[in-house]
Amino acid sequence: MIARLRNGLRDPKVARFAVLVLLLCACGIAVLFLPQPDLAAAPRIVDRLGLLAPPAAVLLGAIMMIVLIPRTLVSVAWGALFGTVGGASYALGAALLAAALGFAVGRLLGRDFVAERVRGRLAKLDGWFGRQSVFGVVTVRLLPVGGFGLISYGYGTTGARLRPYLIGSVLASVPSAFGYAAVGAAVASPGEINWFAIAPASLGLIATTVIITRWRRASKRTPAATPAT
Template sequence: MIRAVRRLLRQPSAARFALLVLLIGVCALLLLLTPRPDPAQLPHLADRLGDLAPVAAVLGGALLLVALVPRTFITLAAGAIFGPLEGAAYALGAALVAAAVGFTVGRLLGREFVAERVRGRLARLDGWFARQSVFGVVTVRLLPIAGFGLVSYGYGTTGARVLPFLVGSVIASAPTAFGYAAVGASVSSPGHINWYAAAPASLGLIASVVLISRWWRAERRDAVRPADQRW
């Protein structure tokens, strides 16, 4: 494995970036062609897996996330299989693993190519990613710009630091994780209203508005600041 990574890193940056684009394209194609499972059958998976079910949920969910499967579906499935609280916890575990894998793949395959070519405003944007705190990552994650897996790949190609990225990814995923897991759990218990679904989802919406507002004000302050003090 280590030798394969070393051989990969010796390849030209353009070839590695092309491989990253190809990987994302293949994942997107498979996402379109693969049939969707029946949500009502998902609870039976936990019984068949036994004690390995939580591990399979985290690792399998992470694999699906890096394959560009929407996080909403992963969280709904986890809730249907394990219930609202355990399902949310396993969905967050999958999000953490997927964020680490996607970031690492993007860093190995795309960072050098991007760093060699960013100029002007793109260079300023790359510098902004490099200086990002956990708050900045949460802000980007809450913006409806792309799916979870695609954002992870994209972050890896920037100069972003891995620890704030991972922490911010989990924090941004937490509110909707509990909400969607509760909705998924209602599939296996029809007619049972689960109030776990409402509060976290509402908190996620409020957090999104607050974070976007703060980010917008910070950008306005940078815009009026003298150029020699911005960077």
């Protein structure tokens, strides 16, 4: 078995895919053992950074998502530090950067391995990802199938196109980014009513309704298969 493993790792595609798997495992373990941040010191750090605080928030948020920390936590934290609009904006910037980085890593380390080995239904699924529009990416992002960072890595291993993937990733993040940033802002400033807090429920319901409606219309337009003669 060890000999087979060594022979397999001699293939560059297999070796790169193994690195991707190890990277994801390392990120998952790191999340479990990361020290708790000093939340009391965070506002002072933001004040010290001044004009550098927004780009620092975007960069740090992207790193957090890439190491598989939930995007929800980033949005809440940034909302507490920067307010609803500012926190949501920086969280969305971080999501865009994290989506691009995760996609790039997945494409570099895993695409060749996956493309060479998918067969049958998996090949059809890979082709579907390659033909995906912005709406398709939004649909996948809204499904509870994995965290933001994990899906970003996974998309890189498929034949998905970069532009609709990035646009869809950001659009799917907008409702929850504002909603959770509003929650963070409300925690930091209790007693203030912020109507952004209802955004996740209302926009999520609308998005779900649109997805179901479009899926049903697409199903009706699909011609039935005719039996072979």
